[in-house]
Structures are given as structure tokens and as C-alpha cells.
Amino acid sequence: MKQFFQRPVVNFILRTLFYAVILLVLVYLYSYRGVGGSHFIYNEF
Numbered sequence: 001m002k003q004f005f006q007r008p009v010v011n012f013i014l015r016t017l018f019y020a021v022i023l024l025v026l027v028y029l030y031s032y033r034g035v036g037g038s039h040f041i042y043n044e045f
Contacts, residue, residue, distance in 0.1 A: 004010060
């Protein structure tokens with residue numbers, strides 16, 4: 001199994017999927033915040 005992950009093609013695909021998931025999570029968190037999505041604590045003052 002260790003030899004399978006040592007192959008350059010498999011390593012590239014897994015690394016690409018890993019970074020794509022991180023990028024999607026960051027985009028999701030950024031879009032979740034939104035322009036009017038978050039309630040700023042001092043909005044009412």
C-alpha cells in the first residue's frame with residue numbers, strides 16, 4: 001500500500017484533491033460570511 005502512494009501520478013492526484021478541498025472550504029467560508037450575512041456587534045450604535 002505504501003508503494004502505491006509513492007507513485008508520482010497517485011501522489012499528484014491525491015495532493016491536487018487535497019488542495020482542491022481546502023480551496024473549496026475556504027471559498028465556502030468566505031461566501032458564508034457574505035456582505036450582509038454577519039451581524040456586526042456595533043451595528044446598532
